[in-house]
Structure formats: structure tokens, C-alpha cells
Amino acid sequence: MASLGGMSDTIEATGLTKRYGDRLAVDGLTFTVEPGRVTGFLGPNGAGKSTTMRLVLGLDAPTAGTVTVCGRRYPDLPRPLHTVGALLDAHAVHPGRTAVSHLLALAQTAGLGRGRVEEVLGLVGLANVAGRRVGTFSLGMAQRLGIAGALLGDPPVLMFDEPVNGLDPEGIRWVRTFMRGLAAEGRTVLVSSHLMSEMALTAHHLLVIGRGRLIADTGIDEFLREHGDEAVLVRAGEQDRLARVLRRTGAELSAHDDGLLVRGLTAGDVGKLAAGEGIALEELSARRRSLEDVFMALTGDAVEYGVEYGVGA
């Protein structure tokens, strides 16, 4: 893995803003993406995730603010492919070239050759279709090809925009493991998704955006603890007696289906209390408010915006 001497391998945005016409796509984003963990970049479609990534890569110029990779603006990086690997849009490939030819053209810009191209094709499992035209690839294969392209320069910083889109379950698991593996090697990995459940399985840290603004910048566990709102579902034959016992502890109870939803006690607490009173339980399970719920609550505003104005990803 290549690294710039002394510079930490981070992505740093300061007041990053992008306006397209009268639409503010990215609105004053300030964040740092750290190495050694997968940072999930989460937001509904149209929240500004792709735009932010385009700004990081210098594809679009920010209206205000700055964003640097390893301490420099992307276009000023002396060896871009050896510093940042990125996959923004798997379809953004000339369909007439073979996989090898496409990757070779990219590799050659960084002085790399056919050997490295074959290596990365092997890494993503495309070695057997290396000579096929990209236009004949499924979306899943195109995603893998894009990931192969990002890996060419063995860069310390990697960025993937919705990499599991269009993948089958096996492919999704592969990407997930792969991302975490890259982070475990000490790389900086930024992965965007509009699916909270996906992030819960892949990311260690979360940047949540909605309507171009940063909503949360937090570890995934803290995020859950803060917003997860844990509860315990319990069902018993003597439900009224159980309710009285639980209420004595100051727990908050509410009816849920034909059971009780308990807040303020763990499943273990509830079990012990019931056992002490000799109440037989029919069901006892920990319930978390789903991440999707939290996410929707946080970004609901932004989702409405997206629908109302038909803002694309």
C-alpha cells in the first residue's frame, strides 16, 4: 500500500458546498474520514453523497469550501491512482473495450502494466472474463470491474459510491467482507449507501447526510445507543401481575401485540424479576428500534424534499 510520507491518509472536508443552478446539492459539509475503519456515508437518494464524492475527486469544483485527500486537493496529488481508488458509477465505462483493455488504459496512466491488471482482475474474481467486452457485463460484474480499477494503484484511500447496488446476495456479502478487509489493512474506506441496514453490517463509523447537510458523524454503536431506543418484548400468561411487578422498578410499559413492550430494563432484568415472582414467561426478546426507523426519523425531511423536487441520486 502506497502512502504519502508523513501525511495521514484521511479525507477532509471543510465547509464543502456545491450549488447547481439554484439547487444546493452539498451544504457546508465538514468532516474527516479516518483510516483503519469503514466509514459509511449514509443518506437518502439525492442527499448529496455522489456530489460530495465528485467534489473529493475534483470531477466537479466546489462552490465554496475545500476538500483534501492526504492533505492535498485531489488534482494536486502527484500520483492520484496510488493515493485514491474510487468507484463512482459502474456504468461509466466504454462498453466497447475489453475488461483488460479498460483497466490497462487506467493502469498505464500510473506507470503500471498488464501484470497489475491481471492481479486486480483476480482479486475481484473477473480473471475468467478478462477478454470480454465490458458492454456484455452484468451490473454485478461491472461493479467488480470498477472495484478492480479502484485497486490498481494499491491506494491507502478508497471511495465507493453504492457499491452493492445491483449485486446478488453473494456479491453483497463479498463486497461487505472486502470493504472491511481493506479497512483492516489500515486503509481509509468511504462507502456510500442509502440503505441503513447495509451500513449497519459494513460500517464502523457513520456520516449521515440529508439535503446536503451533515446530520450525524458518529460511531455506528454510539449511533445505535443514542438513537436505537432499546426495548424488551415480554409475553406471559399472568400478564397483569407481570406488569405490576415491572412497573414497581420504574420501567415504562406499553402494550404491543398481545405482549408488553418494556423500556428501561434489559431482557435479563425482566427475566430475573419474573423468575423471582414465579411468573412463567411465554416470550422474552430484546427489541431495537430498527436503524431504518432512526434513519427515516433523522432524514425524513430530506426524503420529502427528494420526492417533492424529484432530485436524483
Added chain:
Amino acid sequence: MNLLRSEWTKFRGLRSTWITATVTVLAAVGVGLLAASGQARQYTPDTEDWDPTAVSLTSLFVGQLAIGVLGVLAMSGEYATGQIQPSVVAVPRRGRLLAAKAGVFAVVALVIGQVIGFVSFFGGQALIAAAGVPHASIGEPGVVRAVLGCGLYLAVLGLIGLGLATALRSTAGAIGTLVGITLLVRAVSRALPESWAEWMERYWPTAAGERITHVLTPAGVLTPWAGFAILCAFGAVVGVAGYTLLRVRDT
């Protein structure tokens, strides 16, 4: 050097490139030969300014469009397919990306242009000679310059196509503009008042540039190299426009 290698990989990796290049050569040479045999048949000893070299190089009439299209596709293919995105990520200094692409294409276009020029010349002179009409030989003064000039003219037209595609980003827009520059403007200008038409025939970039394929320089037209310089200057303007837009624009 790395970037040139990369652009050459991109260029040769597409089947469409080779098809367009082959069609360019065949169409241009074909038209050149037709023109040579046709004009040889119409020749009479009274024909003024008989320039058998230029007649055989009529191939550039079609060749300029075909090679211009090849130049357009070399760049617009990147935009039409989205390939420009990984290309610019790999080479964020966009001026260098454009320079490498133009450099590789210039060499290819020059080779194609010279093939067209020499095949058209020798084939055309053979047809003219067979018709029993005065023909040119490569050793005569000005002939080598005219034949080489045909290839140079075509290479510049190809680069103009590439520059237009860089500026306009759309295949259709760039090809439309190319047709306008090479054919339409000159056709329309012939309908203008005579003094304007004459001026256009002298100074319009492709009209001026064509002089390099003529051995004879009749009164009232530019000399071969002066005309070619105007074409090159026009190409430079298109190139700078493309470069500037590529640099300042969001991809």
C-alpha cells in the same frame, strides 16, 4: 509517456476505431479515384489550370469529414459512455489528458492521411495516364509537397474534430459543426455576392488549407503554406476553446 501509452491503449482497444479508420481510407481513396477518372475524361487541351495532382487528391473532400468524425469519436466516446469520469479521476490534470489524447490521435491521423494521399495520388495518376491525359509524377516540383500536404490537411481536420468534441461533449453536435465547417459554409458562401464569395474561397480555413494539395497557385489564391497556416491557426483556436472548457467545466 505513461499518458500516451494509456491513450494508445484506449484508441486501439475499440473495434469502432478500426472500422471508422478503414472506412475513412476506402471512402477517401475511392472518391479520389472516381474524381481522377471523371475529370480526366472531361479534360480538353483548353482546360485551364489543369492540376492532375490536385485532381487525384480530391479524396480529401470526403476524407476530411471521415477523419474529422474519427477525431470526434476519439473524444465524444468518453463523454457518451461516461468513460470520461474514470479517465479524469486517473488523470486529474485535464490539460495533460487532452494533450495525450490529441498527441496519439495526431500520429494516427497523420498516418491515415498519408496513406490516403499517396494511394490517391499514385492510383489517380495511373487512371489519368490511362486516359491519355497529362498526368503528374512524384518527382515534379511541388508534387511531393502537395501529396504530403493532403495527409497534413487530413490530420489537422481530425484534430479539429477532436477539439470540437472536447468543447461540445456531444457526438452529434460536434459532427454537425464539422459538416458546417467543411461543407455547408463553403456551399452557402458561393451564393453570396461575388466579392464575399471570393473572400471566403480565399480565407475560409478549409478553403485556404486545401491550397497545400495544389501544385498550381493561380492568381487570387493564397500560397500553399500561407493557406495551410490559416487552417492550423483555426485548429489552434478550436483546440484552445476545447482545452479551456475542459479545464473549467464540471465533468
